[in-house]
């Protein structure tokens with residue numbers, strides 16, 4: 179028996195399994211299955227390093243041998259997941275790209291409940307109110323990972339962190355960063371127990387982010403791309419700050435502003 183015979187081989191675009199993987203582009207299907215799609219060996223390697231084996235590993239028939247691919251197959255099999263060999267055309271359809279990655283994984287979503295978070299475990303945390311752009315959210319998750327933040331808290335009606343676009347923008351950090359969903363009321367109640375500084379970011383703030391006292395663990399609140407941080411949440415902050423802008427731009431991009439804030443809040447000097 180050849181190695182290929184150990185796996186299921188699918189060549190039809192209309193196969194039900196392939197249809198269900200393609201459906202993960204839709205939020206409704208992701209919510210229903212609590213699953214998401216991650217593309218490429220880098221992502222799959224990140225997941226495996228953090229003990230997250232895929233439910234399903236899809237391998238293009240043209241995928242080159244690689245030690246990480248062998249590990250992914252072994253760990254998928256050990257965790258009881260499916261390994262499926264697929265054609266290039268199927269990978270293109272699933273990824274909606276002309277030049278798809280040759281290895282894809284379907285993973286379980288993981289949300290950390292608000293009351294399970296340990297603020298003292300990290301110097302900084304990020305809370306986002308009604309973030310709408312998947313690229314922004316993915317970039318923020320990646321930045322939070324790089325800066326050593328404890329996690330990202332999504333308040334209210336936010337874009338899905340497990341959308342294909344958001345996951346791509348995380349560059350694999352989606353597996354490393356704790357993600358929490360909550361509503362404004364629960365957040366405001368929980369915030370009362372926060373042991374460090376709660377810092378809002380507003381364009382109308384008079385305090386510069388550099389001069390504000392940020393006691394660790396800092397909880398940084400960022401607003402929606404259009405409407406900014408609501409008065410309700412801003413009022414619950416210890417301080418609201420503005421990142422000075424010297425040109426004609428009237429605001430920074432949300433992900434850039436978050437990056438500036440989390441590095442300021444975690445600065446050792």
Ligand code: SAM
Pocket residue numbers: 379380381399400401402403404405406407419420421422423429430431432435436
């Ligand atoms: N029109 C919105 C407003 O009035 O707030 C602009 C929102 S801005 C594109 C999105 C978010 O990025 C803001 O809510 C804030 O959290 C953050 N942000 C952007 N530029 C900022 C700055 N210069 N200082 C502080 N926060 C900023």
